Amino acid sequence: MTSTLDQVFAALGDGTRRQILTMLLEDDMAVTDVAEPFEMSLAAVSKHLAILTRAGLISQEKRGRVKWCKLEPQAMREAVVWIESFGQLEALNFDAFEEFLERELSD
Amino acid sequence: MTSTLDQVFAALGDGTRRQILTMLLEDDMAVTDVAEPFEMSLAAVSKHLAILTRAGLISQEKRGRVKWCKLEPQAMREAVVWIESFGQLEALNFDAFEEFLERELSD
DNA sequence: GGCACATTCAACCATTTGGTTGACGATTAA
DNA sequence: TTAATCGTCAACCAAATGGTTGAATGTGCC
Numbered sequence: 522m523t524s525t526l527d528q529v530f531a532a533l534g535d536g537t538r539r540q541i542l543t544m545l546l547e548d549d550m551a552v553t554d555v556a557e558p559f560e561m562s563l564a565a566v567s568k569h570l571a572i573l574t575r576a577g578l579i580s581q582e583k584r585g586r587v588k589w590c591k592l593e594p595q596a597m598r599e600a601v602v603w604i605e606s607f608g609q610l611e612a613l614n615f616d617a618f619e620e621f622l623e624r625e626l627s628d
Numbered sequence: 629m630t631s632t633l634d635q636v637f638a639a640l641g642d643g644t645r646r647q648i649l650t651m652l653l654e655d656d657m658a659v660t661d662v663a664e665p666f667e668m669s670l671a672a673v674s675k676h677l678a679i680l681t682r683a684g685l686i687s688q689e690k691r692g693r694v695k696w697c698k699l700e701p702q703a704m705r706e707a708v709v710w711i712e713s714f715g716q717l718e719a720l721n722f723d724a725f726e727e728f729l730e731r732e733l734s735d
Numbered sequence: 736g737g738c739a740c741a742t743t744c745a746a747c748c749a750t751t752t753g754g755t756t757g758a759c760g761a762t763t764a765a
Numbered sequence: 766t767t768a769a770t771c772g773t774c775a776a777c778c779a780a781a782t783g784g785t786t787g788a789a790t791g792t793g794c795c
Contacts, residue, residue: 531641534634535783539710552742565784567743572782586741586792601711604640604704607649642753659772672754674773679752693762693771 525577529600532576537561538569542578545592552581552588632684636707639683644668645676649685652699659688659695 532538541555556566570590573579577596582589639645648662663673677697680686684703689696 526646527641527643529641530637533707533711534636534638534641536634537783539633553740561783562785563742564744564786568783571743583742583791588742597711600640603646604708604711607653607704608701608708644753660770668753669755670772671756671774675753678773690772695772 525596526599526603528572528576529578529596532572532578533600535569537566538573541566541569541573541590542592545579545590549589549591552590555590632703633706633710635679635683636685636703639679639685640707642676644673645680648673648676648680648697649699652686652697656696656698659697662697 537559544550544555544558552567552570553563555570556563559566570579570581574581577593580591580593582591644666651657651662651665659674659677660670662677663670666673677686677688681688684700687698687700689698
């Protein structure tokens with residue numbers, strides 16, 4: 522049951538990585554610049570970026586010797602849909618909802 | 629930097645746990661009943677429930693020898709707020725909602 | 736060419752996760 | 766009181782996380 526959803530949520534489950542994503546809202550950044558505000562090694566930040574890349578939350582493109590990190594916010598979409606749909610489901614009367622589903626999916 | 633947000637996102641980063649949350653949408657459940665559809669030991673499910681409890685996504689109350697699990701969906705609120713800050717959450721699109729339903733409720 | 740810079744790789748370490756099995760304490764029911 | 770049920774605990778295992786350091790690889794600059 523390893524889906525993208527697994528990786529997206531897991532990637533978001535770390536404050537350092539959420540902070541990186543927030544930084545990338547402003548602009549694309551080189552790995553070294555991403556690492557600058559953190560009190561950890563460059564290699565550690567590089568690993569965080571790999572996890573974000575694997576989850577599809579960022580992309581990395583090498584130009585010259587610099588690797589640029591770019592936010593890919595649509596990767597969050599599936600997670601948003603899950604979490605938001607969850608909220609909507611919760612508000613529903615489940616029995617009525619099942620009837621609705623049967624009607625809707627039976628053709 | 630371990631926040632509730634860390635725990636909520638990390639807890640959601642596992643398909644088994646998301647499925648448990650979906651099951652609990654319908655009604656409160658005993659641990660044994662939660663475990664029933666899964667092909668893993670009761671002890672394993674018990675650990676998943678502990679992780680969900682630590683994240684605040686469910687609560688557990690023991691009555692007699694049965695421990696009841698109850699969804700606490702407001703724990704997701706902080707996560708929704710965070711994720712919404714990326715401006716990706718437009719009005720929920722119905723197609724995506726249906727996709728979600730088919731994924732979550734098909735089996 | 737040679738040096739400095741940007742980034743990753745490799746090896747290591749401690750902790751957490753996701754699973755197992757078997758024993759155990761608590762509770763209910765016969 | 767004895768037996769069955771509910772759920773966790775303890776010990777173990779393999780794999781992943783989050784970090785370190787030091788060496789290696791590319792690339793740009795003088």
